[in-house]
Amino acid sequence: MPDDLTPLWISLKTAIAATCFAFLLGIGVARWMMTYRGRARGVIDGVLTLPLVLPPTVVGFFLLLLFGKNSPVGQFLDQLGISIIFTWAATVIAATIVAFPLMYKTTLGAFEQVDQTLLSSARTLGATEWRIFWQVLLPLAYPGVLAGTILAFARALGEFGATLMVGGSIPGVTQTIPIAIFFAAEAGRMGVALAWVLLMVAISLVVIVGINYGDGGRSPLRMRPNPLIVRWFNWVFFGGRNHSGTEDTERRDTSHSIHPFTHSPIHPTELRVKITKQIPGFQLRVKFRTDEQPLGLLGASGSGKSMTLRCIAGLETPSTGKIVLNGRVLFDAEKAINVPSRDRKVGLVFQNYALFPHLTVAQNIAFGMQQIPKPQRVPEVMRYLAMMHLEGLGDRYPHQLSGGQQQRVALARALAIQPDILLLDEPLSALDAYLRSQVERLLIEVLEQYRGVTLFITHKLEEAYRICHSLMVLNGGEIAAEGTREDIFEHPPTFQVARVTECKNFSAAVPIGETHVEATDWGCKLEVIDPVPPDASFVGIRAHHILFLRGTRLSNTFPSWLAMISETQHRVTLYLKLHSPPESAQDYHLQAEVYREKWELMCDRPFPWNVRLDPVRLIVMTR
Numbered sequence: 070m071p072d073d074l075t076p077l078w079i080s081l082k083t084a085i086a087a088t089c090f091a092f093l094l095g096i097g098v099a100r101w102m103m104t105y106r107g108r109a110r111g112v113i114d115g116v117l118t119l120p121l122v123l124p125p126t127v128v129g130f131f132l133l134l135l136f137g138k139n140s141p142v143g144q145f146l147d148q149l150g151i152s153i154i155f156t157w158a159a160t161v162i163a164a165t166i167v168a169f170p171l172m173y174k175t176t177l178g179a180f181e182q183v184d185q186t187l188l189s190s191a192r193t194l195g196a197t198e199w200r201i202f203w204q205v206l207l208p209l210a211y212p213g214v215l216a217g218t219i220l221a222f223a224r225a226l227g228e229f230g231a232t233l234m235v236g237g238s239i240p241g242v243t244q245t246i247p248i249a250i251f252f253a254a255e256a257g258r259m260g261v262a263l264a265w266v267l268l269m270v271a272i273s274l275v276v277i278v279g280i281n282y283g284d285g286g287r288s289p290l291r292m293r294p295n296p297l298i299v300r301w302f303n304w305v306f307f308g309g310r311n312h313s314g315t316e317d318t319e320r321r322d323t324s325h326s327i328h329p330f331t332h333s334p335i336h337p338t339e340l341r342v343k344i345t346k347q348i349p350g351f352q353l354r355v356k357f358r359t360d361e362q363p364l365g366l367l368g369a370s371g372s373g374k375s376m377t378l379r380c381i382a383g384l385e386t387p388s389t390g391k392i393v394l395n396g397r398v399l400f401d402a403e404k405a406i407n408v409p410s411r412d413r414k415v416g417l418v419f420q421n422y423a424l425f426p427h428l429t430v431a432q433n434i435a436f437g438m439q440q441i442p443k444p445q446r447v448p449e450v451m452r453y454l455a456m457m458h459l460e461g462l463g464d465r466y467p468h469q470l471s472g473g474q475q476q477r478v479a480l481a482r483a484l485a486i487q488p489d490i491l492l493l494d495e496p497l498s499a500l501d502a503y504l505r506s507q508v509e510r511l512l513i514e515v516l517e518q519y520r521g522v523t524l525f526i527t528h529k530l531e532e533a534y535r536i537c538h539s540l541m542v543l544n545g546g547e548i549a550a551e552g553t554r555e556d557i558f559e560h561p562p563t564f565q566v567a568r569v570t571e572c573k574n575f576s577a578a579v580p581i582g583e584t585h586v587e588a589t590d591w592g593c594k595l596e597v598i599d600p601v602p603p604d605a606s607f608v609g610i611r612a613h614h615i616l617f618l619r620g621t622r623l624s625n626t627f628p629s630w631l632a633m634i635s636e637t638q639h640r641v642t643l644y645l646k647l648h649s650p651p652e653s654a655q656d657y658h659l660q661a662e663v664y665r666e667k668w669e670l671m672c673d674r675p676f677p678w679n680v681r682l683d684p685v686r687l688i689v690m691t692r
């Protein structure tokens with residue numbers, strides 16, 4: 070057995086001190102590196118990680134050069150009466166430097182694993198970066214941070230080479246266990262060396278078991294909430310009051326369940342946007358204004374819908390232009406105005422809900438209620454729970470809710486900041502058909518009461534049609550069409566707009582008269598109702614507008630044969646070939662949609678069937 074136990078004490082206090090320094094430095098630097106995207110990122114990361122791969126003696130040599138008596142730093146410290154080399158401080162510095170990369174790398178990895186949408190969401194809910202760090206980033210990354218801390222501690226405890234070079238082996242001062250093992254073995258005291266080795270193995274085992282039991286590596290999304298953390302967040306959000314939404318449910322006055330949203334009466338409700346945003350491979354260029362009526366944004370994937378919303382929310386900075394909301398300039402490139410997200414009063418609802426997984430439903434809703442005194446937040450949260458029909462779910466965590474409930478919480482949380490504008494980014498798309506129609510009805514109800522601007526992104530025309538009075542179609546980052554929903558639906562100006570608005574039948578077209586075109590893909594001449602523009606290049610018709618007639622007297626009536634059918638519960642899609650029988654199932658010109666009842670009446674009729682492309686229904690488009 071060793072007769073002197075000071076190496077144990079020195080090792081422990083060195084490792085603890087080094088872990089503390091590595092912890093603070095590692096977290097701080099990782100947070101900075103998380104957002105730093107400069108060119109030097111790779112170099113900086115390499116330098117910060119270097120002590121992990123360098124032999125410890127190399128690190129020790131650099132420290133000797135840095136703190137040695139002949140170095141500028143050493144001479145400066147000498148003048149202050151401070152000596153580093155061969156002191157306990159030197160062992161701590163050496164241990165900190167070798168432990169730091171483990172802390173930094175593990176923490177950076179944990180930070181980068183946190184869903185960026187959650188951080189964006191916190192920004193739009195009015196949180197400062199400091200608050201986001203403490204209340205969102207750190208709690209979500211804590212298993213990784215904890216693992217980094219334990220690894221850093223283990224590395225500091227086992228440090229040998231660098232410590233020996235700058236701290237030496239001074240018994241009772243700088244001699245740590247690894248150094249004691251080396252010198253005991255060198256002196257042939259194998260029993261003493263073995264005792265230290267066993268002690269190191271025991272401590273290391275405790276550390277490894279600590280990682281396994283300390284939630285290291287477990288997802289914070291599904292972990293069992295620690296009661297202390299739950300109480301801490303309740304205190305942070307509510308001053309410790311009950312907010313579950315269970316007891317007050319009975320007493321709730323349902324007549325006030327929808328909040329009468331209001332905003333400043335001085336300015337009319339209006340959003341004016343004229344911006345460009347240039348990113349590699351894509352340019353957004355939009356100019357539009359909208360008011361209290363919900364505006365639906367449609368467009369193919371990658372057309373710039375979300376980018377437009379993110380620019381309005383302040384999560385992206387436009388390259389040029391101006392955004393004015395209710396008379397308040399949110400962004401003006403010329404005047405260098407760029408109101409931070411947290412001050413824009415923007416309620417942003419994401420497709421994936423972006424609920425904070427470590428906070429309860431009530432805490433999620435209260436997250437943006439910073440302007441409300443803590444005691445008043447409880448009744449406010451209750452009101453939003455009731456408004457969204459979420460009574461009794463206040464204490465649940467997001468993963469304990471159905472998709473529809475989660476989306477209602479997301480909506481409640483966005484509304485709870487009393488936003489001047491609601492930005493809904495495909496809020497219903499992750500829900501199944503039943504939940505979607507439930508949430509959609511609730512959304513329509515809420516939007517009828519809401520007095521701010523609403524932008525609603527969706528890929529479903531029918532959804533946009535039910536929720537929004539006006540539509541805007543984006544194509545390749547530019548506005549391809551805007552107007553009332555009826556106008557966009559009935560007169561899509563371009564092929565792209567018609568396609569986005571779910572028109573399925575197109576043919577290349579050549580104008581052949583004031584009200585006639587030749588549909589070259591369909592092999593026929595067509596009469597249309599409106600004057601044909603000279604640059605018309607497509608003609609189209611919606612699938613449910615195709616008519617089946619007994620006679621051929623009316624214009625635009627052609628013989629057709631059935632190539633194949635595709636059935637749903639209520640409707641049947643007929644794939645039709647014009648003028649001659651099809652050669653294969655894929656040989657067709659048109660898709661016509663009919664109700665099942667009609668299909669059952671017509672399916673036995675002999676071919677050819679007479680289809681009519683009603684001039685009133687034909688859409689003539691430019692490219």
Ligand SMILES: Nc1ncnc2c1ncn2[C@@H]1O[C@H](COP(=O)(O)OP(=O)(O)OP(=O)(O)O)[C@@H](O)[C@H]1O
Nearest residue numbers: 348349350351368369370371372373374375376377
């Ligand atoms: N952070 C980013 N970095 C680089 N390119 C991006 C970034 N975000 C979006 N883009 C690009 O910008 C374009 C517009 O993206 P945006 O997300 O606005 O499309 P969208 O119309 O919302 O599509 P979807 O319907 O699929 O969500 C796309 O080409 C996309 O690849």
